[in-house]
Amino acid sequence: MTAPILELAAVSKIFGTGADAVRAAQSISFAVNKGECLAIVGESGSGKSTVANMILGIYPPSGGEIRLNGTTLPASRKLEHRRAIQLVQQNPLSSLNPRRSIGASLRLALDVHGIGARKERADLVGGLLEEVGLPADFARRSPAALSGGQCQRVAIARALACQSEIVVLDEPTSALDVLVQARVLKLLNQLRETRNLTFVFITHDLSVVRNIASRIAVFEKGRMVELGQTEDLFANPAHSYTRRLISAVPVVTREEDALRSSLAAGLEETTK
Amino acid sequence: MSAPTLDIENLKLGFKGYTGYTEVLHGISLSVNPGERVALVGESGSGKSVTARIVLGLLQELRAARIEGRVRFEGQDLDSLNRRERHALRGKAMSMIFQDPTSSLNPVFRIGDQFHDVLRRADPRITRDAALGRAASILAEVSVRDAVRVLNAFPFQLSGGLNQRVMIAMALANEPALLIADEPGTALDVTVQAQTLHLMRKLVEDHHTAVLFISHNLGVVREFADQIYVIYKGRIVEQGPTEAVFDGPRHPYTRALMAAVPRLTGGGIPDIDENSPDFGAPLETHEREGRQ
Numbered sequence: 001m002t003a004p005i006l007e008l009a010a011v012s013k014i015f016g017t018g019a020d021a022v023r024a025a026q027s028i029s030f031a032v033n034k035g036e037c038l039a040i041v042g043e044s045g046s047g048k049s050t051v052a053n054m055i056l057g058i059y060p061p062s063g064g065e066i067r068l069n070g071t072t073l074p075a076s077r078k079l080e081h082r083r084a085i086q087l088v089q090q091n092p093l094s095s096l097n098p099r100r101s102i103g104a105s106l107r108l109a110l111d112v113h114g115i116g117a118r119k120e121r122a123d124l125v126g127g128l129l130e131e132v133g134l135p136a137d138f139a140r141r142s143p144a145a146l147s148g149g150q151c152q153r154v155a156i157a158r159a160l161a162c163q164s165e166i167v168v169l170d171e172p173t174s175a176l177d178v179l180v181q182a183r184v185l186k187l188l189n190q191l192r193e194t195r196n197l198t199f200v201f202i203t204h205d206l207s208v209v210r211n212i213a214s215r216i217a218v219f220e221k222g223r224m225v226e227l228g229q230t231e232d233l234f235a236n237p238a239h240s241y242t243r244r245l246i247s248a249v250p251v252v253t254r255e256e257d258a259l260r261s262s263l264a265a266g267l268e269e270t271t272k
Numbered sequence: 273m274s275a276p277t278l279d280i281e282n283l284k285l286g287f288k289g290y291t292g293y294t295e296v297l298h299g300i301s302l303s304v305n306p307g308e309r310v311a312l313v314g315e316s317g318s319g320k321s322v323t324a325r326i327v328l329g330l331l332q333e334l335r336a337a338r339i340e341g342r343v344r345f346e347g348q349d350l351d352s353l354n355r356r357e358r359h360a361l362r363g364k365a366m367s368m369i370f371q372d373p374t375s376s377l378n379p380v381f382r383i384g385d386q387f388h389d390v391l392r393r394a395d396p397r398i399t400r401d402a403a404l405g406r407a408a409s410i411l412a413e414v415s416v417r418d419a420v421r422v423l424n425a426f427p428f429q430l431s432g433g434l435n436q437r438v439m440i441a442m443a444l445a446n447e448p449a450l451l452i453a454d455e456p457g458t459a460l461d462v463t464v465q466a467q468t469l470h471l472m473r474k475l476v477e478d479h480h481t482a483v484l485f486i487s488h489n490l491g492v493v494r495e496f497a498d499q500i501y502v503i504y505k506g507r508i509v510e511q512g513p514t515e516a517v518f519d520g521p522r523h524p525y526t527r528a529l530m531a532a533v534p535r536l537t538g539g540g541i542p543d544i545d546e547n548s549p550d551f552g553a554p555l556e557t558h559e560r561e562g563r564q
Contacts, residue, residue: 250491
């Protein structure tokens, strides 16, 4: 058994002090294995984004530790740590600088982290664009000239540019149309396999998670209430909140109706 | 048989811009009968929201917009009305629910005062106390128990789910014949969204309100609507009773759209083209029972 690439040990986050303190994350522990896609699922206020932000080092935990490849990450991250863990955000139009060309945005990531020789970097940018399914000459365009799906592909390319090992995906497809979403999810799966990437996939969409994650962590009000293999979690959710969450998802087929009503039936039994 | 509540016939819309004339609706037809819940489903840019705005008579105010075709509301041609008459319909005979409840309620007035304003449109002489009483009884119908606190609150003091329920109650306060709902609940958490849709469905059933429901979410539409129209790039591509369309989608675009929705029962991410020349295929109609 290999050691996990990322480990959270009793991580907590408290915002504010005294009576106003908000316990946004309470004693969260889980490990992410290299090459897997772990999903963190929850509703607003569940603490899923707080945990993502702590993994990224945007702010340090109030308690507990986060380990990358076995070493504890310091409160202020070194360049090397920032290179290893990258982020793809929900709204690609606002996460790319509108004044900078696509090429310049990607180039910046290469420059900051010193990837490749200076002369090679223009070619690397083209290669990255092709890797995410865009023509290399998109480098000259500005974000405004791209569709939402294309922008999200650029954001993914930027997260890959510095040879990251872990990508935190914060609702990467929820702003996209459903046909575009399918294509982007397909691309993410493909990149994870070819580059042996590790994904931490933050979302509220259980239908997406069912089809892309190997394991799922369910968050409610700052606590992790359940963590399990995707198949098991859907077949037999242990926590009543997980059941409630799955049975509330609007679905499009009769098979899904059946799954939902079987979970909802279990829910009524437990509350009686 | 009475006239449909809403009847749209060969509606075209175009905008004059710097680069010339752009047509965004290429002749769409749809109808909503009294008490019927009809969904218009499509992706961003398909023309679903502009259709709603034409029905409300809002785009007619825009000088750059060119509108052709016929929109009849309870048998009356909207073109035959002047601005004031169209204005009189809004909020009384037809009303709208918007996507983000918290930002579409006025942030500087209490919920109670906003209810008073809404009710005054139907009855200009209604007193504040009478309006608050009426508001409390409609709020009770959307399961808002502590109506006194809610009516005294400003929108930012309430949760998104509560604001959405307030908006549904407000939209139905004057017993409109037609309710237009543009992506209701999209901004909400999934458990709250399910609850909100359930309440909204019950309320429009009880009041026999016709609904034009605009959404990109196929699952939500399946749960809410009796009839659906699938719109793609300004054209209706498939129409019919909800169950028939979901059980046997015929148009290539509808099929692709349905296949692209990730399934709760698994099966992986399907391989689908974002765009295909087949999507331009002609309209597929599933026959309605008891109608032509």
